Structures are given as structure tokens and as C-alpha cells.
Amino acid sequence: MIPKIVLTSGHVDFLKKVSELSGQVVTQCDQCGTCSASCPMVDGMDITPAQMMRLVQLGRREVLESKAMWICASCFACTVRCPRGLDLSKVAEALRQIQLRQAIDHIDIKSIPKDEIERLPQIALVSGCRKFTG
Amino acid sequence: MSSTEFTSREQSQMKRTGVYVCHCGGNISEVVDVKRVAESVLGQPDVVLAKTHEHMCSETGQNLVINDIKEHRLDRIVIAACSPQFQGPTFKATLDKAGLSPYVLEMANIREQCAWPHFGFPGEATRKAMSLVGMALAKVDLDEILKKLTFPIGRRVLVIGGGIAGIQASLDLGDAGFDVYLVEKEASIGGKMMQLSRTFPTEDCAACILSPKMADVAANRNIHMLTYSEIENIEGYLGHYEVTVKKKPTYVNPDKCTCCGDCVDVCPAVAPNELDQGLLSRKAIYLPSPIAVPHAYVLDIKACLGLLPIACGKCKEICDPGAVDFNMRPELIRFTVDTIIVATGYDIFDAGQKKVYGFGQYENVVTALDVERMIVHAAEGNPMRPMGKRIAFIQCVGSRDEQVGNESCSRICCMYATKLSQLLKRSDPSRDIYVFYTDLRAYGKGFEEYYKRAQGDGVKFIRGRPAELVEDPRTKKVTLRAEDTLTRTIIESEFDLVVLSVGLRPNEGTEAIAKLLRLGKSPDGFLQEAHPKFRPVDTLTDGVFLAGTVQGPKDIPDTVAQASAASSRAIRLMNRGEYDVDPVTAFVHVESCDGCGLCVDRCPSQALSLSANVAVINEALCKGCGSCIAHCPKAALDLHCYTNDQMLAQVRAALSDKEGPDVRTLIFADDMTGYRLADNVGTAKMSYALDSRIIRVPSCSRVTPQLMLQAIALGADGLILCESEKNSNPYPHSVPTIMSHVSKAKEILGQVDIAQDRIHFVQFVTVMLAGFVNNINRLSEIARKLGPIPAEPLQRLSQDMDKKLFGGDHDS
Numbered sequence: 001m002i003p004k005i006v007l008t009s010g011h012v013d014f015l016k017k018v019s020e021l022s023g024q025v026v027t028q029c030d031q032c033g034t035c036s037a038s039c040p041m042v043d044g045m046d047i048t049p050a051q052m053m054r055l056v057q058l059g060r061r062e063v064l065e066s067k068a069m070w071i072c073a074s075c076f077a078c079t080v081r082c083p084r085g086l087d088l089s090k091v092a093e094a095l096r097q098i099q100l101r102q103a104i105d106h107i108d109i110k111s112i113p114k115d116e117i118e119r120l121p122q123i124a125l126v127s128g129c130r131k132f133t134g
Numbered sequence: 135m136s137s138t139e140f141t142s143r144e145q146s147q148m149k150r151t152g153v154y155v156c157h158c159g160g161n162i163s164e165v166v167d168v169k170r171v172a173e174s175v176l177g178q179p180d181v182v183l184a185k186t187h188e189h190m191c192s193e194t195g196q197n198l199v200i201n202d203i204k205e206h207r208l209d210r211i212v213i214a215a216c217s218p219q220f221q222g223p224t225f226k227a228t229l230d231k232a233g234l235s236p237y238v239l240e241m242a243n244i245r246e247q248c249a250w251p252h253f254g255f256p257g258e259a260t261r262k263a264m265s266l267v268g269m270a271l272a273k274v275d276l277d278e279i280l281k282k283l284t285f286p287i288g289r290r291v292l293v294i295g296g297g298i299a300g301i302q303a304s305l306d307l308g309d310a311g312f313d314v315y316l317v318e319k320e321a322s323i324g325g326k327m328m329q330l331s332r333t334f335p336t337e338d339c340a341a342c343i344l345s346p347k348m349a350d351v352a353a354n355r356n357i358h359m360l361t362y363s364e365i366e367n368i369e370g371y372l373g374h375y376e377v378t379v380k381k382k383p384t385y386v387n388p389d390k391c392t393c394c395g396d397c398v399d400v401c402p403a404v405a406p407n408e409l410d411q412g413l414l415s416r417k418a419i420y421l422p423s424p425i426a427v428p429h430a431y432v433l434d435i436k437a438c439l440g441l442l443p444i445a446c447g448k449c450k451e452i453c454d455p456g457a458v459d460f461n462m463r464p465e466l467i468r469f470t471v472d473t474i475i476v477a478t479g480y481d482i483f484d485a486g487q488k489k490v491y492g493f494g495q496y497e498n499v500v501t502a503l504d505v506e507r508m509i510v511h512a513a514e515g516n517p518m519r520p521m522g523k524r525i526a527f528i529q530c531v532g533s534r535d536e537q538v539g540n541e542s543c544s545r546i547c548c549m550y551a552t553k554l555s556q557l558l559k560r561s562d563p564s565r566d567i568y569v570f571y572t573d574l575r576a577y578g579k580g581f582e583e584y585y586k587r588a589q590g591d592g593v594k595f596i597r598g599r600p601a602e603l604v605e606d607p608r609t610k611k612v613t614l615r616a617e618d619t620l621t622r623t624i625i626e627s628e629f630d631l632v633v634l635s636v637g638l639r640p641n642e643g644t645e646a647i648a649k650l651l652r653l654g655k656s657p658d659g660f661l662q663e664a665h666p667k668f669r670p671v672d673t674l675t676d677g678v679f680l681a682g683t684v685q686g687p688k689d690i691p692d693t694v695a696q697a698s699a700a701s702s703r704a705i706r707l708m709n710r711g712e713y714d715v716d717p718v719t720a721f722v723h724v725e726s727c728d729g730c731g732l733c734v735d736r737c738p739s740q741a742l743s744l745s746a747n748v749a750v751i752n753e754a755l756c757k758g759c760g761s762c763i764a765h766c767p768k769a770a771l772d773l774h775c776y777t778n779d780q781m782l783a784q785v786r787a788a789l790s791d792k793e794g795p796d797v798r799t800l801i802f803a804d805d806m807t808g809y810r811l812a813d814n815v816g817t818a819k820m821s822y823a824l825d826s827r828i829i830r831v832p833s834c835s836r837v838t839p840q841l842m843l844q845a846i847a848l849g850a851d852g853l854i855l856c857e858s859e860k861n862s863n864p865y866p867h868s869v870p871t872i873m874s875h876v877s878k879a880k881e882i883l884g885q886v887d888i889a890q891d892r893i894h895f896v897q898f899v900t901v902m903l904a905g906f907v908n909n910i911n912r913l914s915e916i917a918r919k920l921g922p923i924p925a926e927p928l929q930r931l932s933q934d935m936d937k938k939l940f941g942g943d944h945d946s
Binding site for chain 1: 490536616625885
């Protein structure tokens with residue numbers, strides 16, 4: 001089914017927030033797709049980097065649910081090639097920040113049995129609990 | 135000398151002034167008591183009569199002035215009515231009719247700048263109107279009797295560049311009977327158009343429609359064609375540009391050459407052929423193009439083995455008519471012209487700069503201009519190289535790309551790619567052709583239909599800018615990676631040929647010409663027109679015009695239209711045999727000038743020079759901005775119609791009725807924007823502080839730091855300098871000049887402990903009505919808050935003002 005969206009001022013607020021956090025004039029992206037075709041990680045993403053920019057332009061918060069910003073390796077291939085001089089890595093980082101600041105715990109350590117904790121790699125536990133950092 | 139006395143240079147003689155106050159059918163008289171205004175000036179020594187009239191601009195109003203001039207022998211006129219921007223020309227003509235110089239008229243703007251903005255305050259508005267009339271009287275007293283300057287002008291034009299723009303301009307001018315010098319640096323005229331296959335969207339054969347025009351140039355008796363020639367130097371001004379051209383030797387006498395081609399057959403030296411973008415080769419002696427004009431062989435000295443019979447000399451030996459001449463030398467040709475058309479055109483973007491596309495490394499990555507040549511040769515049954523079945527075009531290469539330093543759109547690439555893709559597809563329908571674009575701009579006549587035709591022919595347009603190309607080292611095929619942004623998928627495909635739709639850059643020769651002629655550049659590097667809307671082919675250098683892509687990327691029809699426009703603008707100046715110059719020019723008080731020469735380099739129009747140790751102004755070059763005046767430590771420089779004495783007299787008059795706790799602000803407004811803006815504010819009936827007085831100047835760069843300080847010393851509580859913002863300013867240098875004047879004045883205010891906030895500089899466009907009002911009101915508020923300036927700092931300000939402004943160096 002084709003989704004329908006209604007454009008509201010709430011959308012503008014989200015765009016504003018991402019623009020402020022990233023310092024990038026996201027609305028200047030002209031959707032040429034150079035970033036997507038330059039991205040070495042794009043095969044693993046659910047939306048392309050250009051699509052991420054588009055969703056932010058339209059202020060659509062569902063971009064936060066996409067995996068793309070977490071798969072971004074901050075290699076800057078998009079940034080050095082963007083014909084409009086935009087830094088997409090910063091936009092992806094802004095999205096990660098917004099998500100992290102919601103302080104969502106992805107795991108509850110207390111509910112994991114002790115022997116399992118001992119088997120789990122430490123880094124997985126730390127990143128699973130990450131809050132307010134980035 | 136008391137602190138606030140600034141003496142006039144000469145004692146003014148008794149004048150016979152007539153003052154007229156207009157009702158404007160109630161527009162003025164419903165607010166301002168016009169009768170009281172007229173009465174207020176009676177009894178002043180120079181005023182012979184003061185009258186009111188319902189409509190001064192009507193025939194009866196004008197006749198009233200004409201009769202009074204005759205009957206009362208009036209020699210100065212003040213008309214208090216609407217803005218001089220509005221009816222000024224009418225009243226100037228009235229004076230002219232009565233036999234008076236139109237320059238002894240002053241208008242007090244009591245409609246747009248008094249009755250209308252202050253409509254709610256009739257009493258105050260009447261007092262302000264009296265003050266405005268007082269200012270006009272003070273100025274008119276010092277008006278000089280000036281005449282329009284007329285200079286002779288001939289009918290000779292230099293056209294720089296022999297592409298289609300230069301060809302069209304030369305033909306228009308030559309046909310109209312003007313003498314044209316057409317200078318082209320290549321051996322043949324024709325330019326880039328000569329290389330093209332067909333033209334969009336009609337698909338005419340480019341060479342077929344160009345060659346008759348080139349032949350017309352050669353046949354036109356009024357056109358002196360100077361090919362293989364470059365501009366060495368240009369000096370002078372409108373009506374007198376001295377040009378030096380260096381003509382390189384071709385070593386072939388065109389009058390004797392029969393174009394038999396025998397020399398080519400024997401020539402052993404080979405070089406890349408420029409006509410074919412270097413993709414094919416030619417001999418050292420060659421014909422620049424099959425349609426070359428002049429139609430003669432050229433010997434390329436860089437490729438030749440040597441001009442000595444001992445080195446080679448085969449061409450000279452075989453040439454039957456004896457056209458080859460090794461003794462030719464570079465020639466310097468000097469001539470004088472009246473106007474100049476710059477048509478130096480473009481170069482294509484150097485695709486090698488866009489490294490990710492591998493141009494120059496990958497043999498199957500070529501530019502669109504290369505493909506033009508390939509199509510020409512293929513159509514002649516002489517294919518240059520195989521072009522393959524799978525072809526991709528990449529748009530915006532070198533355009534709309536900050537990574538290569540060019541943000542702008544090159545305008546023609548969408549359509550030439552649409553053209554080339556169709557030509558390739560139609561010549562072999564089994565080809566698979568893709569055009570990768572970001573935005574497809576089909577804005578011109580017939581363009582959208584042409585784009586649709588390409589789609590119908592099966593060319594596939596994909597919205598996405600390719601990120602990189604990779605060559606298969608074995609097959610030499612090229613893999614392209616892009617996002618199809620409409621389906622959000624990544625495309626990775628192999629092509630036989632990738633065509634880069636390269637953008638346009640200014641021709642490399644443009645820079646030197648721009649420097650010689652003092653032409654400005656827009657941010658994209660192309661030359662700047664005088665006004666983007668109303669003077670699209672003029673430049674700010676008088677008598678110099680732009681034609682074609684030197685001004686910005688454009689297609690052939692636009693280029694031809696602009697070339698015809700440029701020639702008609704040149705004809706407009708030359709046709710009458712003389713041209714008028716407004717007498718508002720700078721002049722020198724010779725007795726004060728000590729020949730220090732400080733002013734000479736400061737004139738942006740280079741109208742100032744030193745002659746016999748005295749500054750001299752070339753009135754044909756002077757634009758009358760007045761920015762030179764501030765640089766003279768001896769006050770020897772001045773400006774007609776806005777003399778130092780007149781400026782000071784107006785300031786003094788504006789402050790003369792200031793009483794006790796009154797605040798009085800002075801607004802210097804430039805002719806182009808500030809003054810018009812004030813008029814627009816009045817027309818919109820927007821009110822602002824009554825305590826402001828607006829003084830009109832050609833440019834605020836005329837307002838010297840000295841004048842600002844004198845105004846403060848005489849009692850002004852605050853000043854604003856209103857100037858056109860840089861982009862729309864007729865004097866592009868004025869904004870930085872004003873900034874330095876203002877900071878100088880502020881610095882001195884700071885030294886004597888007067889608030890620097892009393893002087894403001896604001897840049898405007900004519901629609902910023904609210905901004906204008908806010909600035910005036912805010913200054914009045916500031917002045918009120920600061921209170922009057924105490925006597926002590928005022929006195930310190932007036933002491934040794936010259937020394938503060940210019941230091942001690944120039945007191946000798």
C-alpha cells in the first residue's frame with residue numbers, strides 16, 4: 001500500500017532540530033544521489049543516504065527508525081563528493097544523537113542470566129546500554 | 135575663528151531667486167500650509183518673489199515660471215513640490231525653455247519627503263517644509279551655471295572574438311555602415327560553433343548555417359578581419375580607445391594560397407588537430423577547418439621542424455604560387471576605435487579536474503565536444519573510432535558542483551546531451567543510451583518537445599548523478615555507479631562509452647581583456663553586465679559591451695540575440711556623431727592643489743591624472759560619484775552640483791531652525807536607492823521621525839569624513855548614510871569607500887569622546903521601506919537618549935579638524 005503523509009509544522013521542527021545539531025542546511029540537498037552511489041555501506045542499508053536526507057527535509061521522524069544511520073561508517077565518501085558541499089556524516093550523527101538522547105535501553109542487564117553475561121562480549125553489553133553518549 | 139565657522143570659498147554674489155510652492159492639487163496643501171511656506175522666504179536677501187500654485191507641473195504653472203524669469207530677470211529657481219526624481223526633468227526643461235541653465239534649479243521635496251510621511255502633523259510638517267525650502271535656497275545660491283557636455287564620437291568598433299557572437303555583432307555593425315575591426319586569436323573565425331555537429335532543438339547542420347555567415351564577414355567591406363591576432367593593449371575611453379593588436383605570422387600569404395593542399399602532402403611534421411579536440415592529427419601546415427575564413431593554409435611554428443630550408447622547407451619548395459613565406463614576422467597593428475564589443479566566449483570545463491570520472495585515463499570516457507566531432511566524422515562516412523552500443527551521458531560535469539568550485543548551471547548541457555543522445559540513437563537504433571541527470575532543464579523554445587522526442591526515440595533518462603567510473607583494464611569498458619533516485623536503487627552497469635556533459639567556463643583570454651577594460655566579474659567568473667535586468671549587454675565601462683557566452687553560458691539563439699543587442703547599443707552611442715555627458719563631474723580648485731597625487735590612484739574610473747603638478751580630471755571618464763574628494767588633504771577636489779560649499783550650506787540650513795532641546799538628524803541618501811527609497815516611503819504614507827532632514831547625493835562616497843564631522847560640529851545629533859547595496863550600486867567601489875570614510879569619522883569622534891553611535895551607514899534596496907523608517911526612527915531615539923553633545927567635546931572636535939583627518943604630513 002502506498003503510504004500517505006500529511007505535512008504539518010511538527011515536521012518543520014524535526015528538520016530544524018536536525019539542521020541545528022548537524023550544522024548542515026539539509027534543505028539545500030538537491031537529491032542527486034551522489035552520496036548513495038559513493039557509499040561503501042549502502043548495500044547493507046534499508047534506505048539510501050540520499051533518502052535519509054529527503055526524509056529529514058520533509059521532517060519525517062520515521063527516519064530515526066531506519067538502520068542506515070547506524071550502518072554509516074563515517075568514512076566521509078559522501079561528504080567529499082557532495083556537489084552541494086553538505087556533510088552527510090554530520091547529519092547521520094545528528095540523527096544518532098537524537099535517537100540516543102531518548103535514552104532507550106536495548107537490553108536489561110538484570111534480566112540476563114549471569115552465566116550468559118560471562119559469555120557475552122563486553123563491548124556488546126556496553127553498546128547495548130549506551131545512553132546520552134555518542 | 136569660532137568653532138563652528140567653516141568659511142565658503144568665495145563670497146556669493148547677490149542672486150535673483152524665484153521661489154514657487156506647489157499645492158499639488160491638495161496632496162501637499164492639505165497637510166502643509168503652502169502660503170505660510172511661501173511667505174517665510176520673502177524678505178530673504180536673494181529672494182525676489184515667492185508664489186504658490188495649484189499645479190506647478192501644469193502648463194500654467196510652467197508658464198508662470200517662464201514669464202517670471204523674463205519679467206523679473208530671475209537667475210535662480212526653487213520649486214517646492216514633489217520629488218526631483220518625479221518632476222525634476224519637467225522643470226529642468228522649463229528653465230531651458232526660458233533660457234536659463236537647467237542646473238540653477240533646486241527642488242524642495244515637500245510632497246514625498248514631507249507632506250506624505252508627516253500627514254498626521256500639519257503644523258510640524260509646515261515647519262519642516264520651510265526648513266526644506268531653506269535648504270534648497272542655501273544650495274541654489276551656490277549653483278553654478280553648467281551646460282551639458284558634448285563630446286564627438288566616430289563610427290569605429292572593435293569586436294574581440296570571432297565566434298558566432300563576434301560574427302553576428304560584426305555583421306550587424308558592418309551592414310549598418312560602421313567600421314568594424316574583428317580580432318580573432320585563431321587562424322579562422324567561427325569559434326566553437328564550427329566544431330558542432332548539429333544544433334538543438336532543430337538539428338540544423340552547424341557548419342552549414344555558420345559558413346555563409348563567415349563568408350559574409352569576409353565579403354563585408356566595412357569589416358577588417360584580423361585573425362591569428364591577439365589584443366596587446368587597449369587604452370582610452372569612450373570615443374577614443376587606442377588598440378594595439380599583435381598579428382602572428384601564418385607564414386602563408388593568403389592572397390597567393392590557392393588551397394591546393396600540396397604542402398600538406400609533403401609536410402613531415404604532425405600535431406594534434408584542434409578542430410577535432412586533438413583526437414585526430416594534422417600536419418604542421420594545415421587548413422584550420424574545411425570552412426575556414428580566411429580560407430588559407432597556416433604554418434604552425436610550434437609543430438614545424440624549422441623555418442630554414444636546411445631544416446625542412448618542403449612546403450616552400452612545392453608551393454607553386456609561392457605563397458609560403460618564411461620571412462613573415464609578428465606584426466603590431468595600432469588603430470583607434472570608439473566602442474568595443476567583447477565576445478571572447480567560453481572554454482569547456484577541464485573534465486580531468488573531476489577525478490572520479492577518470493577523464494584522460496580511461497580511453498572510453500570522453501567529453502560531449504569530443505562526441506560532436508565523432509558524429510561529424512561518422513556522418514561523413516569516416517568514423518573516428520567505434521562508439522559502441524551502450525552509451526551513458528553524465529550531466530553537470532563541472533557545473534552545479536561545489537567540489538570543482540562552480541555552483542552555477544551551464545544552461546546548455548541538458549539540451550546538447552538530449553541532442554547527441556538522439557543523434558546516436560537514430561544513427562543506430564540498436565544502441566542502448568542512458569542520460570544520468572540531476573535536474574533536466576528544458577526551458578527554451580521547442581526544448582521540452584525535443585526532450586519528449588528523445589524519450590520517444592528510446593533514450594533513457596535516469597535521475598541520479600553518477601558517483602564514480604571504473605575502467606576494466608582488460609576490456610576498457612567503464613562501470614558506472616549511480617543511484618536511481620526515483621526508485622531508490624543503486625545502479626552499477628558497464629558501458630562502452632561514457633560521455634561527460636561538460637559545463638562552460640570563461641575563455642582563458644577573457645581575464646586579460648577584463649583587466650585592460652576594467653570589467654567586473656560575477657561570482658561564476660563570467661563578465662558582469664551593468665544591470666542584470668535593464669542593461670544586460672552594457673558594462674560599467676562606457677562604450678564597452680558584452681556579447682555571447684563571455685557574459686554567462688547561453689545557447690546559440692541567445693548568443694546571436696545578445697550580439698545584435700550589443701551592436702545596437704553601440705550604434706545608439708555612435709550614430710549621432712556626438713554624445714552627452716552629464717556635467718555632474720569632479721573638478722579641481724587649481725589654486726589649492728599642491729600636486730601631491732594622493733587622489734590619482736583612488737579614482738575607480740581612472741579619470742584622475744597629474745599634469746604639470748596639478749590634478750586633472752577627464753570629464754569623459756568621470757562618473758561623478760565624488761569618492762575622490764575625501765582623499766584630498768587640501769580640499770582641492772570638488773564635485774559640480776554637489777560642491778563642498780553647497781553640501782555645507784545645506785547642512786547649515788538644515789540645522790538653522792533647530793532650537794533648544796530639538797533633535798536634528800541628517801540623512802544622506804544616494805540618488806540610485808536611498809533617495810528613491812525615501813520617496814517610496816512617503817508614497818506609501820509611512821511616517822517617520824519629523825526631526826530628520828534628507829540630503830541627496832550621487833553616492834554616499836561623496837560624503838567626506840570631514841563633512842560628517844562638520845555636520846556634528848554644527849549641531850547635527852546623528853547621521854545616516856543610505857546607499858544602494860553593493861550588487862545594485864552603479865558605483866561598485868562605493869560601499870567599501872563609504873565604510874572607510876565612516877570608520878575614519880567615527881575614529882575621530884571616539885578621540886574627542888563623542889558617541890560613535892551617532893553615525894550610521896546602511897545599505898538598502900529600494901523596496902526596504904520598513905527598514906528605512908526603522909533606521910531613521912532608531913537614530914532619533916539614540917540621539918534623544920544620548921542628549922545634546924556637551925560644548926567641550928564639540929570644541930575639541932572642531933579644533934584642528936584637518937590635522938585629525940589627514941595627520942601632520944600635509945601641512946607644509
